[in-house]
Amino acid sequence: MGKSTKNSVNRRDFLRTAAAGTAALVVPPAAATATPESARTASSPPLLKAAVDGSLSNVEVLTVDRPGSDFMVDVLKSLNFEYVCANPGNSFRSLHESLINYGGNRAPEFITCCHEESAVGMGHGYAKIEGKPLLVCVHGTVGLQHASMAIYDAFCDRVPVYIILGNFPDAALRFGQVDWTHSAQDPAAMVRDYVKWDDNPVSLEAFAESAVRAYKIAATPPTMPVALVAGHALQEHPVPEGANLTVPKFTMPSPPAGDAAAVAEAARLLVAAENPVLVTDRVARTPAGLASMIELAETLQAAVIDRNGRMNFPTRHPLNMTEHASATVAASDVVAGFEVTDFWSVLNSVNGQVYPESHRVTKPGTKVISITANDLYLKSNYQDFQRYTAVDLAVAADGEATLPLLIEAVKRQMTAERQRAFAERGGKIAVAHQQVMEAQREAAASGWDCSPISTARLSMELWAQIQKEDWSLVSNCQFASRWPLRLWDFQKHYQYIGAEGGYGVGYGAPASVGAALANRKQGRLTVSIQNDGDLMFAPGILWTAAHHRIPLLIVMHNNRAYHQELMQIQVMANQHSRGITNASIGSVLVDPPIDYAKLAQSMGMHGEGPIANPTDLAPAIRRAMAVVKGGDPALVDVLTQPR
């Protein structure tokens, strides 16, 4: 970037010089411009006169042609961000302006969000498709407060989001009440418990280094959000005269892979096992992870249980035993977990309604192997790390990076005899898999013609329309009884991206739009089954999708309630034997009914519904798909069964 040639005068110096003449400067602009120069010089107040005749040199320079935020943009461009999602805020106004003008609003392109939670949620969904972080700018204090739940979700989900937050660190440079209110001594403190790293650089040199460091930290497994503070003066004031600023070279570290001896021992246990089970959750960070999981499972002819934190294993693969998980684990002699968040719950069962009682479901002597980057980094305060899992072999490493090493180790240790045993085992699992799939189909038939529409019917009507497209389901389908995962043919990494991570409601809609943004350039048909309560947290995300022409097919799972909570209140009312007819108070969304089609239309989107008759669903989905294929988002509101 070029050097500034303008005088650098700070506001404090100007005020000291000009204080005496301030009142006199308040001249109507029209009057000032209409007055001939000679007359103006003769009759002007002393300060204005001095300014005109050049005798006053210490006056505020009102323009800056080399703000620090321009250099910040240079740094951010070196990190190859495609987009920056933000709700505007004056604590990062200079950076905002530099991004759209100096940076040309390209790489990153500014995406206007109506809520900071939406901005971070978009980054969350985007990263799970794209495999890299999105840039998010948030306003100091209030903006970060809005963003915090979404940051927590991304943290729990081990997803990198790159957050820059504005601040007014120098009290002397705050212009008034609002600046004070939007300032903090330690702005990132409120999210420090659930970001991997944060920094508050006080010079542009430090900003550059911290910015590059932050990216490396965020994107190295275990991946998590990071937060970088950009002080307002650092952004707005000119780059200091003579500053020798450089953009540090960015080199992405290789992910941590498993220790060779530990990997060999894991291979030994797996090869020797009669009934090994591979449990996956967030192991497939990229398509390579999915391919590796398939190769490992097929090499061992071992059953796979996918916890679906990512798209780790094809749903119709003959070795997929996800829908028969408990019995499969109970029959195993080696259980290997790959980036499993709650491994304890795979190995144990919890009973009881008032007090939890647990018991181990595995047979005595069953060996347990854990491969996870979560063993490398934990925070203390928030308890997302789950219950401690007693294992026989713990490999503290990234699962995806370790898989190729493990596959090679398994192949080295395999004998012809073991291969024959593997083949026999694989055949039995394939038969069991077919039985499981048949059971899913039969279960889906129950309530097929119901109105409100069953979630199985909704899922299969949608599947009928999209299965021949290059589709990507970007919503968590747990609340729709997981029907897509039970019935659809998931094969590709981008076809499922898991859930919110922290179970924070409000993730679904923005994460879907963020994922759709990443899918857009690939021409994929992005689909979400959108929960009504989730959308109502910040429905402005629909406007963002419409404004930026982000194609996304939204099919509402409109069960007219915060249904999980409705059930919880009912459980409490039952436990307390106080009658349950009031359980809906505070947990349903029925009076008045919310018209999501009109909500979408009001945001500039195609919207139709509500649809209660299952036979009306297919034509509505087809109409909406035509809109999406044209490059715009569309919403179909469906009145559904609760689950």
Added chain:
Amino acid sequence: MVVRYGKVVVIGLILWVGFGRARAQAPAQKAGDASARGTDSGKRVFSSAGCAACHGAQGQGTALAPPLSPPPLEPQAFVAYARHPTGKMPPVPVATASDRELADVYAFLKSIAPRDSSSERLQGNAENGKKLFLAYGCYECHGHQGAGAAIAPRIGPPALSLAGVLRYVRAPTGQMPPYTAKVVSDQDLADIYAYLKTFPAPPSADSIPLLNQ
């Protein structure tokens, strides 16, 4: 056989055991027919098949197993469960007791139930049951027509007998919340039960084109 995704040729008999939707052979005698010959046969089989060892000679239940008189399941579900039970209950193979003999056992267990038990006494009102089904929040987990969901089984039409429902809702297992008599009376439950009985059995998946994609 080595399983490769997309290339698998599964050789072997696929056993249609059901995984949660057990299919039973149609009993030659409708289970629950309480002819004298049936109950006598049922009593004999109940003992010879080993049922009494855990459930008690009169099906009254023991520390090992729950009471079976009156039977907690509807007749067809009773037979299906005996073939594919859950928990510690061992399966009853056809070689031990045919479907006909299990139907006799059912008739026997029904015949020895106290005549004044609630399930025998109560007459359900389906119309009122529909209102109660919604008011008491049954639909929240089981769906508006009792079709079930991932979190709760299908209950329309019910697999449990009314006696089984009366017993289960007072002391449920798993995530089902307890409904005490203070909250839901036996008559209310009989009405809800009558409403659930109005639903037909679900269609087979094979008959639905969208489930054959």
